[in-house]
Amino acid sequence: MPEVSYYPGCSLEATAKDYAESVEGVCEALDIKLRELPDWNCCGASAAHSLDHKAALNLGARNLALAGQGPSPLVVPCALCYNRLASARHELMEGDELIIDEIKAMGGDYAGVQVVELNDYLSSPQVTALVKQRAVGQDLSGLKAVCYYGCQGQRPPAITGKTDYENPQGLDRLLSALGVTVIDWPFKTDCCGASHSVARPDLVFTLVARLYERALAQGANCIVTGCQMCQANLDMYQEEIAKQMGKDVYLPVLYFTEVMGLALGIDETPKWLKRHLVSPKGLLEQAQLPRQTWERL
Amino acid sequence: MSQPIAGAPNGESPSLDRPQAPSPEQAIRPDGRWLAQVEAASGVSAGACYGCKKCSNGCPLSFAMDLHPYQVVRYLQLGQMDKLEGSATVWICASCQTCLTRCPNQVDLPRLMDWLKQELVRRGQAAPEEKVRLFHQLFLKGVAKRGRVFEGELMAGYMLKTGGAFGPEAIKNARMGLTMLRKGRLKLIPARTKDRRWLKALFNEPKGGSHA
Numbered sequence: 001m002p003e004v005s006y007y008p009g010c011s012l013e014a015t016a017k018d019y020a021e022s023v024e025g026v027c028e029a030l031d032i033k034l035r036e037l038p039d040w041n042c043c044g045a046s047a048a049h050s051l052d053h054k055a056a057l058n059l060g061a062r063n064l065a066l067a068g069q070g071p072s073p074l075v076v077p078c079a080l081c082y083n084r085l086a087s088a089r090h091e092l093m094e095g096d097e098l099i100i101d102e103i104k105a106m107g108g109d110y111a112g113v114q115v116v117e118l119n120d121y122l123s124s125p126q127v128t129a130l131v132k133q134r135a136v137g138q139d140l141s142g143l144k145a146v147c148y149y150g151c152q153g154q155r156p157p158a159i160t161g162k163t164d165y166e167n168p169q170g171l172d173r174l175l176s177a178l179g180v181t182v183i184d185w186p187f188k189t190d191c192c193g194a195s196h197s198v199a200r201p202d203l204v205f206t207l208v209a210r211l212y213e214r215a216l217a218q219g220a221n222c223i224v225t226g227c228q229m230c231q232a233n234l235d236m237y238q239e240e241i242a243k244q245m246g247k248d249v250y251l252p253v254l255y256f257t258e259v260m261g262l263a264l265g266i267d268e269t270p271k272w273l274k275r276h277l278v279s280p281k282g283l284l285e286q287a288q289l290p291r292q293t294w295e296r297l
Numbered sequence: 298m299s300q301p302i303a304g305a306p307n308g309e310s311p312s313l314d315r316p317q318a319p320s321p322e323q324a325i326r327p328d329g330r331w332l333a334q335v336e337a338a339s340g341v342s343a344g345a346c347y348g349c350k351k352c353s354n355g356c357p358l359s360f361a362m363d364l365h366p367y368q369v370v371r372y373l374q375l376g377q378m379d380k381l382e383g384s385a386t387v388w389i390c391a392s393c394q395t396c397l398t399r400c401p402n403q404v405d406l407p408r409l410m411d412w413l414k415q416e417l418v419r420r421g422q423a424a425p426e427e428k429v430r431l432f433h434q435l436f437l438k439g440v441a442k443r444g445r446v447f448e449g450e451l452m453a454g455y456m457l458k459t460g461g462a463f464g465p466e467a468i469k470n471a472r473m474g475l476t477m478l479r480k481g482r483l484k485l486i487p488a489r490t491k492d493r494r495w496l497k498a499l500f501n502e503p504k505g506g507s508h509a
Binding site: 010011013014015016017018039040041042044045046047048049050051052053054055058059062100101102103151152154155156157158165166190191193194195196198199200203206207236274275276277 | 391403
């Protein structure tokens with residue numbers, strides 16, 4: 001299996017540590033070598049593109065310059081980082097007048113870097129076939145999952161190059177192949193409110209409540225995502241949002257890589273799941289997964 | 298705040314009485330020169346909008362906006378920048394890209410919203426969503442310092458400035474902080490990029506007008 005450049009992003013060093021560990025664990029089990037960009041920097045997130053366009057472009061350009069020196073493609077687990085890097089690349093194809101000399105001097109071929117979202121990379125037919133081959137035969141059909149892709153990995157298609165951006169299928173196909181009961185739903189790419197969780201949590205609560213309502217109405221018992229911002233917004237405030245909805249909500253929010261961990265029988269999987277605020281213990285027990293996957297959650 | 302716009306989400310219900318014709322002083326005098334300037338500065342062809350409102354029908358956050366996205370574009374087309382100065386809309390936009398994706402004329406609204414935020418800040422306008430602006434500002438300050446985000450410092454700084462470090466909010470915030478720490482999802486030692494010379498060159502430049 002190939003070696004790829006890897007840009008983890010700041011969240012995966014902290015709030016999304018569970019995601020980081022599961023990405024590394026799964027790639028190791030699949031013999032995919034993740035070569036972390038040496039001395040990478042923050043993508044700038046919403047803050048940079050909102051307040052300082054030039055900074056946003058330069059932050060992206062430096063990472064692209066670093067990636068140009070390593071293996072291709074550049075794989076990015078965080079949907080927002082992915083979007084920022086792909087946007088920077090897109091804009092740099094037009095010219096680099098806004099790029100400061102210090103970054104230009106790195107001599108990167110920004111536009112030549114292929115930026116790929118991790119969930120696309122891991123749900124490709126080749127990797128899916130490999131996962132199926134190495135799966136330990138775990139029955140995952142008790143997981144009734146809706147796949148939640150969020151915004152930034154899909155849109156705008158002019159940047160992401162995707163064709164199924166209104167109804168993406170990658171995670172659905174991957175999880176189906178692993179035996180998960182995947183449930184279709186219309187909110188796959190609806191916004192969770194992202195960084196508004198800090199300054200305007202009321203907005204995030206409204207948007208996330210809609211997602212919960214719909215996921216429950218479709219008969220899901222968990223939500224599977226490939227975006228750490230979505231995971232945080234759906235996982236961290238579930239109790240409070242449920243109270244505001246006046247409803248019982250129990251919907252563990254799993255990373256797709258954690259589900260892959262269960263399928264591949266990776267021993268560390270419970271360690272990742274333990275970091276969630278909505279404990280997946282009840283879900284895994286009810287789904288009749290082996291005791292060792294949930295007893296210590 | 299400007300007057301509520303009839304038909305806007307949080308405005309009054311539109312009156313069914315026939316509106317009075319505006320006096321010559323009240324009449325809108327479209328200023329097309331402004332549109333050309335906005336297009337050149339933002340790189341967004343706002344003039345291509347023909348008002349189909351697809352952007353606003355699909356916008357997940359329009360419920361919290363005082364102007365619908367298409368109204369923002371329309372005011373820009375008419376040269377009425379003053380209507381946007383007190384508007385929350387540009388700060389409420391989460392840049393989810395739904396509008397651009399569905400726009401038949403590919404008007405890049407998220408980019409236009411970003412340009413407007415920067416233009417309004419440059420003009421010294423107080424942001425109606427001051428907390429949103431503050432969060433972005435603190436985030437960027439941290440990036441300028443270390444090259445990476447240190448979430449712990451960012452949240453602590455934000456709470457100190459907004460009162461979340463005191464009173465009833467503080468208990469809730471502290472509880473969440475402790476939970477995240479217990480779950481191993483709160484980093485106590487900041488990460489940083491080793492090479493930081495480029496950060497100085499990038500962020501020590503005079504602010505404003507940096508949007509090409």
